[in-house]
Amino acid sequence: MFQLLVIDSETSEKYLRIASVSIALYDYILTLPAEWRFYRSQSSIFHLNLACILFIAMRYFSVAVLLFSNYGFFATTFTDETCKHYHILAPVFKVIQIMISQAILGVRTFNIAKRGKYVGISLLLLYAVSTVLEWFTNVVDRYPVTTDHSCISGSASKTIAAWFYYLAAMMYDLAMLAISTTYLLRYSPLSSRLEQLIRVLIYDGIGFFLALTGTNVFNLIIYHTTGASTQSAGASLGYAVTWIMSQRILIHLREMKESRRLENVVLARPARNALSGLHSHFRSKSPIDAEFAHTTPRNLNPNDVEMDIRVCVERSVMVDCMAESENGSSYGKSAVK
Incomplete structure (x- = not known):
């Protein structure tokens, strides 16, 4: 046994x-x-x-x-x-x-x-x-x-x-x-x-x-x-x-x-207005993004994350800058990321 x-x-x-x-x-x-x-x-x-x-x-x-x-x-x-x-x-x-x-x-x-x-x-x-x-x-x-x-x-x-x-x-x-x-x-x-x-x-x-x-x-x-x-x-x-x-x-x-897929936002407007709106858009954002607010006063900084842990939102904004016809000049297509 x-x-x-x-x-x-x-x-x-x-x-x-x-x-x-x-x-x-x-x-x-x-x-x-x-x-x-x-x-x-x-x-x-x-x-x-x-x-x-x-x-x-x-x-x-x-x-x-x-x-x-x-x-x-x-x-x-x-x-x-x-x-x-x-x-x-x-x-x-x-x-x-x-x-x-x-x-x-x-x-x-x-x-x-x-x-x-x-x-x-x-x-x-x-x-x-x-x-x-x-x-x-x-x-x-x-x-x-x-x-x-x-x-x-x-x-x-x-x-x-x-x-x-x-x-x-x-x-x-x-x-x-x-x-x-x-x-x-x-x-x-x-x-x-x-x-x-x-x-x-x-x-x-x-x-x-x-x-x-x-x-x-x-x-x-x-x-x-x-x-x-x-x-x-x-x-x-x-x-x-x-x-x-x-x-x-x-x-x-x-x-x-x-x-993670970047969000593409296409804006079609005169170049001067588009760039102005884009500038104000990014200036108004917090270091994180309004979509991911912390319940405490301290917000997470994107630089706080390594090892591919990114608790933040990345957005890709494509701006189609069309020149005003009366100026006769063209900015062409530009991409701002």
Whole structure:
């Protein structure tokens, strides 16, 4: 009976790892066009914007942690000596991956919160505390586990370390969700397009939190009830979910930027009147636009937004300047944007 349980446990570990790698590989192939669009949108390979840097880092550090974790499990050539040097790689890259994921959330929240000074300081403190806890719980008291010449990493204080690690991760995610959602709900958009933008940002944040929290709770249960091999298999699933959900945030932000359609307003009037009206039109507008007013006195400045999060309205105005016939001169067609 005991032998049967061991066999079932080993089979479950393999299936869980294969499933996590398969899901990650499928998503990688599925998002290759999005990666190409990220690259094409850059002005130069030496001048990548923040969204592109975070996307690349998230993508390929996640590939690395999945490779290190699953190669060590499925390999049959490790010795006790080689495993001593190899077993720490997966925990180290695990922390780097979660740091990048939390950086994506932090920058997104900071920009949604209009880059407020005190909000920024609070986010940095949360990020620093979370990072310290994650490094401490993942690297300290680690030991190599060699079974049938495979190599995985075990933790001497598995229960306490797991609680601190996953609690820190969930609290950070919850704080980012609360702050960003609070600021997004303060806006009262007067157009359906902007209302949809806010809704997508809120749903992205909630979806990210639910997916990662569910995975973290699942891993906590595994850490309390199983051995080191199954624990690392559950962590492999966490790597895949963190990768997919984090890069989805960046992809959705980029898609929203590309899908925005500029409103074309064609004015047909004498040139002098048209340009005069156009001048007064732009002078009367706030830095945001009347369509997206904030319920508080402070309005969001378009320069407050990076990472392709643009909570503002861009309007393209085409002016057909027709000269008055009595002057006999023609301005032709001009476009003012």
